[in-house]
Amino acid sequence: MSASPSEFDLIARLRRRVAARADVVLGIGDDAAILRLPPGRDLVVAMDTLNAGVHFPEDTAPADLGWKALAVNLSDLAAMAATPAWCTLSLSLPAADAAWLDGFLDGFLDLAMRHEVALVGGDTTRGPLSVCVTAHGLVAPRGALSRAAARAGDDVWITGTLGDAAGALRQWRTGEPIDPALRMRLDRPTPRVAAGRALAGIAHACIDVSDGLLADLAHVCRASRVGARVDVDALPASVALRAAFEGDARRALQAAGGDDYELCFTAPKTARLAIEAAMLDCDVPATRVGAITDDDGRIAVVTSDGAAWTPPHGGYVHFAA
């Protein structure tokens, strides 16, 4: 951990609030952290950055930003069926601001504690507001899910509901009042860690929905050299989304809106009962929304009456794009 002199106070603040884990041999305060993996576990590493004005509005509440910066990384670990363990945080701030940092840590450490993740290092620097997190998880050898394991004939499943985060962004852009339930999904996404772990050994391929379902499913299809058919009217929607949007507007938010951080996974038809039991166990709803095809690279989207449906755009558009 390095810092300019004015940043030492921030680091000291941060250090006082960090939880311990027995496998952290050396945490914040030296040139690097030292971590001890349990025998027979592989290391899983994800790294994602959120930039002000690109990934979030400048005036996002610091606690929401702290939560989300960790959540998007834990979501990547969830998609690999990994168990989160440690993280590092690099925070660029226009000025040292202890109140802002306290708020940020409220959100960041709230989520970290829920998943027993220890913050073990990183740095604070001066610069335009930006948050970079590296999350470390553990997985048994060959126990991870990947994007490349989908097979023709698999069901395509989605956890939770889709479109809420994009719905909140849409309302924000058009100047409407933002529905609090939608806003919560945008600001405080739930990384599906337990669901991801429960799917290991049952599901074939898995990805988290950050860029939008169709864009992320396209990643799976490309990596697995398969195609997919998605029933846009089968996509699960929250009560709040149904109340705020209908018809093609809602379909577009669900199929192409990003930032939901649900898991999209594929599994053989024979696994349906096992999946329903596993999802019930971790209290996460999961819905079948389509199938993997051998139509390499092509995703067909249809409505409930079987007609082809074309999304207004093909993928996620960042906040300020």
Added chain:
Amino acid sequence: MSASPSEFDLIARLRRRVAARADVVLGIGDDAAILRLPPGRDLVVAMDTLNAGVHFPEDTAPADLGWKALAVNLSDLAAMAATPAWCTLSLSLPAADAAWLDGFLDGFLDLAMRHEVALVGGDTTRGPLSVCVTAHGLVAPRGALSRAAARAGDDVWITGTLGDAAGALRQWRTGEPIDPALRMRLDRPTPRVAAGRALAGIAHACIDVSDGLLADLAHVCRASRVGARVDVDALPASVALRAAFEGDARRALQAAGGDDYELCFTAPKTARLAIEAAMLDCDVPATRVGAITDDDGRIAVVTSDGAAWTPPHGGYVHFAA
């Protein structure tokens, strides 16, 4: 790894150029990387960010920036006596620019290959130019050096020479022509990886000099609850620095200038011969520059005639501070 659609090309470019390592179970291209540690090794993690206009001038050559962004992280691993293994890279760019990325990777991957470090993941996002790297290394249990192990009576050592990087910055600020040898030290610092590893089991405490010798030695003293005496005239200087600066100007650059990424370490007097042999082995010069005292928290700086010397400022000042 996540990205907006326009960034997929950059990631594909990057992926084609990355070297393989047998312990990378899954590299770039999924939600997270999977890495296999050898049995009986602890994981060492360092994370450092470089922001344009703060840590480097906006017009820094992309290859130099790529080199330096990795070098400062490998330097942190070196200070822990760790062997570098893998890294992740989060790159924020104002616009997708393939030529810039190619240049950046020239420098980044050049240094990565020299240390057999595999780039295994990360992300590219749109935003103000910023480079965040997380470096992962390996160390035997209890084999790491730390800041907290200095003991009164230890010698204080420094590898290589001090002040070159700060000298180049000084010339840049005053509008003088920048000496190429000094500039090289600023743009392409050498992480002292072999020296760090060679010091394991011999040295007591170790830190890399990023904020300036006195500031970084103060970290060691604080963590070890000791003090130090430094002979400012014993600080090793390069031929180029001696030619460009003299007297107190040179002393200040050497004692308080940052960005040299040499190792400052402490070791018992009885280890002098072992240290000289170890440093000879890895072809890195090392110089004794002072001693650890029991004067908790106080660093006394003296000239060769024993007079007290006060630096013009106490630590590192970032590029644009």
